[in-house]
Amino acid sequence: MFIQTEATPNPATLKFLPGKAVVRGGPREFRSPEEASKSPLAARLFGITGVGGVFLGGDFITVTKMAGEWQHLKPAVLGVIMEHYLSGEPVLLDDETPKPAAEEDFDAADGEIVATIKELLDTRVRPAVAQDGGDITFQGYKEGVVFLNMKGSCSGCPSSTATLKHGIENLLRHFIPEVKEVRPV
Numbered sequence: 001m002f003i004q005t006e007a008t009p010n011p012a013t014l015k016f017l018p019g020k021a022v023v024r025g026g027p028r029e030f031r032s033p034e035e036a037s038k039s040p041l042a043a044r045l046f047g048i049t050g051v052g053g054v055f056l057g058g059d060f061i062t063v064t065k066m067a068g069e070w071q072h073l074k075p076a077v078l079g080v081i082m083e084h085y086l087s088g089e090p091v092l093l094d095d096e097t098p099k100p101a102a103e104e105d106f107d108a109a110d111g112e113i114v115a116t117i118k119e120l121l122d123t124r125v126r127p128a129v130a131q132d133g134g135d136i137t138f139q140g141y142k143e144g145v146v147f148l149n150m151k152g153s154c155s156g157c158p159s160s161t162a163t164l165k166h167g168i169e170n171l172l173r174h175f176i177p178e179v180k181e182v183r184p185v
Contacts, residue, residue, distance in 0.1 A: 001082055005074065008062065008133040014070060015133035016061045016081055022091055023056045027135045029151045030054045040089045044080045048073065055134065055152030056091060062133035062152045105140035113178055114141050120175060125168055144180035146172060
């Protein structure tokens, strides 16, 4: 098994590509060993000293470090991923679609605007963000402000503000004049 790695815009996060499917039904994020109990792979990764977060995408795994240097952590992460796939264990103990972190918040009268926002996010933003090892999901819309939840390598990334303000905000404002601002949740 050959596992490729890619740098992400977030220097604390590396993207690992095992060359096979990782999860179906939507990405999963684990921010603690307790949350990782639902994923044998994530639990193993949290067993490595210095790992602070695991994000499982359709065909990739991003690992965020809290401490240590990638030159020391990367071989350990590669070993754990390879060991997991060779074990035959599932990546997730449950294969259900993840539920939104919080209920979406928007006025029913803004339903058409929200539908357009979600379509633009799904077709133009999320595929690009997945290339960088993360995900962005819609959380709410109020009085011209779009609220987005950033996950994986996007969470805590130094360039996430620029991505939100100069990328996503400009895109949404171009197609939806009612959008005035984009904010992270």
